[in-house]
Amino acid sequence: MPIDHEKIRKLISLLEQNNLTELAVEEEGLNITIKAEAPSAPQIVSTSVAETAAGFEHPSVEVYEVVPEEETAPAIDETHLVRIESPMTGVFYRTPAPDQPNYVEVGDEIEVGQTVGLIEAMKVFSEVPSEVAGRIVDIPAVSGKLVQAGDVLVVVDTKVSE
Numbered sequence: 001m002p003i004d005h006e007k008i009r010k011l012i013s014l015l016e017q018n019n020l021t022e023l024a025v026e027e028e029g030l031n032i033t034i035k036a037e038a039p040s041a042p043q044i045v046s047t048s049v050a051e052t053a054a055g056f057e058h059p060s061v062e063v064y065e066v067v068p069e070e071e072t073a074p075a076i077d078e079t080h081l082v083r084i085e086s087p088m089t090g091v092f093y094r095t096p097a098p099d100q101p102n103y104v105e106v107g108d109e110i111e112v113g114q115t116v117g118l119i120e121a122m123k124v125f126s127e128v129p130s131e132v133a134g135r136i137v138d139i140p141a142v143s144g145k146l147v148q149a150g151d152v153l154v155v156v157d158t159k160v161s162e
Contacts, residue, residue: 008032018146027122080159082132083152090121092153094143104154108136116154134158
């Protein structure tokens with residue numbers, strides 16, 4: 001089987017764009033594994049703001065104060081939370097099409113078998129159904145971004161449906 005160099009370039013680009021260290025693809029009996037070197041640990045250099053600003057042509061220093069967010073939502077009983085995980089590696093989508101609404105939103109009540117999103121892998125879209133009924137309390141997966149098998153897509157509080 002001839003090697004499609006353009007497809008390999010696209011896979012390398014996907015690997016780089018998503019900061020992956022390894023990507024494995026199997027298609028029509030051909031297995032391709034692309035590995036990247038793990039990035040080296042960042043070096044932390046201690047210096048003062050004056051020393052840093054003096055070393056650059058266009059010194060520009062912005063100071064941000066990090067203020068912790070106040071907890072406004074009531075605490076959730078963790079024993080009733082179910083994490084719906086990605087069944088495979090692929091790109092997660094919250095909508096059936098770009099011009100359509102999301103399958104679910106935080107606060108929505110869902111039923112067993114209801115679609116919570118799509119995973120695209122090798123140009124094939126697979127629905128991700130909920131295995132439980134309850135209320136959506138979190139959607140940690142970002143639509144349009146790569147997820148790995150086992151990544152949490154949606155968190156459901158099942159206490160609502162009891």
